[in-house]
Amino acid sequence: MRIAVDALGGDYAPEEVVSGALAAARGLLADEILLVGDPETVEPLLGSDRPENLSLRPSRGSVGMEEDPAASLRARPEASVAVAARLVRSGEAEAFFSAGNTGATVAAALLWVGRIRGIRRPAIATVMPFPKGSVLLLDAGATVECRPQDLLSFAVMGSIFARRYMKIEEPRVGLVNVGEEPGKGGRLAREAHKLLAGCATIRFVGNVEGRDIGRGAADVLVTDGFTGNVVLKTAEGVAREILAAVRDAVSGSLLHRAAAGILRPRLLALRSRLDPETYGGSFLLGVDGVVVIGHGNTRARGVENAIRGISRAGAGLAGDLGESLRREGAL
Amino acid sequence: MRIAVDALGGDYAPEEVVSGALAAARGLLADEILLVGDPETVEPLLGSDRPENLSLRPSRGSVGMEEDPAASLRARPEASVAVAARLVRSGEAEAFFSAGNTGATVAAALLWVGRIRGIRRPAIATVMPFPKGSVLLLDAGATVECRPQDLLSFAVMGSIFARRYMKIEEPRVGLVNVGEEPGKGGRLAREAHKLLAGCATIRFVGNVEGRDIGRGAADVLVTDGFTGNVVLKTAEGVAREILAAVRDAVSGSLLHRAAAGILRPRLLALRSRLDPETYGGSFLLGVDGVVVIGHGNTRARGVENAIRGISRAGAGLAGDLGESLRREGAL
Incomplete structure (x- = not known):
């Protein structure tokens, strides 16, 4: 290319x-x-x-x-x-x-x-790395104000992209929301839920709450660019702060440093798996x-x-x- | 009481x-x-x-x-x-x-x-624990669709509450947004930014991006109940997944378990500090x-x-x- x-x-x-x-x-x-x-x-x-x-x-x-x-x-x-x-x-x-x-x-x-x-509007598709696997989030910030139809187009594009790029045959698509039931959320989320549930070309698994984003509840997560950007950066920030706190917690005395030395390769492997740099860039779909x-x-x-x-x-x-x-x- | x-x-x-x-x-x-x-x-x-x-x-x-x-x-x-x-x-x-x-x-x-x-509308004020300190987030999910004026009232109530409950004399108030500059975000965030910047009774420090939420950028964070709920649950979920992955990473061979045993008290202290249970409940303001x-x-x-x-x-x-x-x- x-x-x-x-x-x-x-x-x-x-x-x-x-x-x-x-x-x-x-x-x-x-x-x-x-x-x-x-x-x-x-x-x-x-x-x-x-x-x-x-x-x-x-x-x-x-x-x-x-x-x-x-x-x-x-x-x-x-x-x-x-x-x-x-x-x-x-x-x-x-x-x-x-x-x-x-x-x-x-x-x-x-x-x-x-x-x-x-x-109508493009979406930034970002791979979010978690210990148990990755999830494709879109929109990560291209379109901060979305209509329900935009979230449908993000879902369709995200599915095609996940099939191609992440080699997932039938990617499960989730809608980021404040509860699992279909009626949850504001007008945007409620209307988008209806459109996604009625779309035959994607495998919609329903609403996904924040606590389940890192748990493998879906392969593709759709949301507006405002929520998506905040979620993505919050997840990155929390991961960074906790890994730094773990590093602090295992340093100090000679004994702690010796123990940490034994565990270091595995902790570094975890950090690398969670590092956004490993994934490089986000596609604008x-x-x-x-x-x-x-x-x-x-x-x-x-x-x-x-x-x-x-x-x-x-x-x-x-x-x-x-x-x-x-x-x-x-x- | x-x-x-x-x-x-x-x-x-x-x-x-x-x-x-x-x-x-x-x-x-x-x-x-x-x-x-x-x-x-x-x-x-x-x-x-x-x-x-x-x-x-x-x-x-x-x-x-x-x-x-x-x-x-x-x-x-x-x-x-x-x-x-x-x-x-x-x-x-x-x-x-x-x-x-x-x-x-x-x-x-x-x-x-x-x-x-x-x-006009109430807000759930939740203490989010991070390794470097806590932040009061509101709204965590009472009002999923907000007007700019609602975010102003959340900021004023959050400030009063943080002074009283968290003993912070002049709490710094931040607005959750997708960028630091005042013009960032959708209509709600842009209008709310103006109202917050013009309010003399709070100490407004501007927009706070997701990556800075856990970094002590503000004492009180205001946002609509949809974004707040997703942010709160995402942060909790990521913390839980990473601490579980750290636990997995330090188990296994006898040598790893011995090293982990030395570090366990500190890792448990960190986990307890990040545990929402420690904070009990969220006040509906x-x-x-x-x-x-x-x-x-x-x-x-x-x-x-x-x-x-x-x-x-x-x-x-x-x-x-x-x-x-x-x-x-x-x-």
Whole structure:
């Protein structure tokens, strides 16, 4: 695949992004990486042994993490994320990746990549890692105000994606809600429940409460982008705080440190299994191309894993989604 | 205080509730416990050495965990939660506690205890325990669809409650949102941000993202009851899954078990610090009396802790809230 990478997006850009892109290019010889950024900034980071399948595409400026997405894209149409999106539009790239301002990535994707026909709003599909397995959550923050119909389209897209990307034959779809009974929640959740229950192309297992999200109650969880973003970040934050507290609890005296030394390999394995970096990026579903969003604090390993994820699952994704949606008559 | 306890509410009622109420009565000699339930069910559980400050108030039937609250209360006006609420209304009790169907407890409180003047909707205020400290979250699920003005009243009530109950002089109030900047979120969050920023009687510290909830970013977190309920349960679920995975990771071979044995006391201390049971119940703020809601899966220790919490913080709470709201001219 030809994958455009926004070299200037993310808290540790450009150094970590370039480093991750270089590693990915060396590992994925069949793919082509188009690194997008100001040449004077990015060029020096490429070093002398630049892989043949990595090239630099010039852009000018970038959108800061705290900036208003729409205003920034208007003011700086040559910013790296905008140029990356236009490489997909023109067909020079089949996918683009950015770990920068999420709102700007979504806005650039909507503006230049466009939507799949029948999809009103896109959703960020994120793999949430838990000790007992993973769950695909959408929307993780692309559409903070949703209509019931949006949640239906998220469910259908999430099912198709989980089948393809997570190799789950008949993914169980759950609706995030405050109780298990169909009548629970506000108007959005109640109406969405009806639409999901009536949709023949997905395997709907009903409402899923917060406490069951990490328990394997569903493979795909749908919710609006506000709730999804808060849930995702809360889960990540709680996992981080507890693992840090476990680390503190097992340090101290020599005896405790010795005991901790014996257990360290297993605790590190657990931490790695729960680390969002392992999963790299989140696919923006509903746009007519492959757009992948990285965590703002992604480092080289996360960038490399995101590019590997695109290489593995990206080819033909949007076409496949669009075709499945039409064939299943779901929307 | 005179505290009514719904003996039939909760997954482990009546046994665990009665056992917790007995323990609380024995420990709180200055208080009086009014246990509400069907005499033929509850009486046999009281044993022969019943404390003098515990009496039985008869009721008939209960509201099941999965039942529709309003319909059940109409059909069974003599159910335990309804009788408990009416004991507060009549002044025979100053507070009531139930670990049963949350919706039924809120409905009974609204119907018979009534609201504080100026408060449109009540909020469940829950202490969320994290390794680095606790945060008061409201609403945890009483009002799933909120207006911006509701979030302002939650913030004012939460501040007063945190000052009184958590002994925090000037509690920092945060708004749960998908980003730190004021313009983030949907219409509800954006409008609420304006109201909170303009309120002189609270110390508003701005938006708080999910990842910062467990990091001590605020003492009081306000959000609508849908988001709050999902966030609370997600945090509890993730904590439980990770602590279980840590336990699994440190078991196995003799060497691992020996090492785990050395670390066990500290890991147990951490687990206890994160256990919602330690905090007992959640106060329903905005009603004109003291109403405390227990976790559905609360056992005797949680019931006892909830009753202790009411005894410690309950006296005059509603009057205090109402007076503060009027004095501060907040609403």
